[in-house]
Amino acid sequence: MKFAFKDFLFDSKELKLYKDDRKLNLKQKPAQILELFLSAPQSIHSKEDILEKVWPDRKVTDQVVFQNIGHLRALFGDDAIKTFSRKGYQWQIPCTAFEGTVEAQASSQVLPQAETSESTKTDVKPLEDKAVVTESPSEVLERLEPIGSKLLMFGLAGVLVLLALGIYFTLS
DSSP states (O other): OEEEETTEEEETTTTEEEETTEEEOOOHHHHHHHHHHHHSTTSOBOHHHHHHHHSTTOOOOTHHHHHHHHHHHHHHOGGGEEEETTTEEEEOSOOEEEOSOHHHHHHHHHSOGGGOOGGGOOOBOOOSOTTSOOOOHHHHHHHHHHHHHHHHHHHHHHHHHHHHHHHHHHHO
16 A cells, blocks of 8 residues: 655555655654554554554563654654554544555556546545545645755755855955
């Protein structure tokens, strides 16, 4: 199963995380916790549940859960995971779950809707939670596409600012 949220794509089978079509280095344990959260985003996952599913048959302290949750919050933002005192943790970012490959979605995005063959369509299976945004994978990819051009524009703006500052201080 694959999950799309914000400008991220997570492959839960491969435990791989992508942002803007680039693979991010996500260690195995945080990736397993992310898979647990995304597979049941409406659930509150207790520390014990996380320890049992991510570290089965191993004796580790609660601190390892705190550290890995902190790592995920650093990556996705503090509001990505909500802490419920004495209960556990819950995923907060709306996401879309789907099957298939990113390549199939990219090829279906290029073709007009009327010409899309059945073999390139991907079934979208929204999660059973009212807070989940149900977008097709091609809609997610269309929404993420402008991000690369925005980065380029910000880079050019930064160069122009530095050039202007250089000229200003040279002339003064």
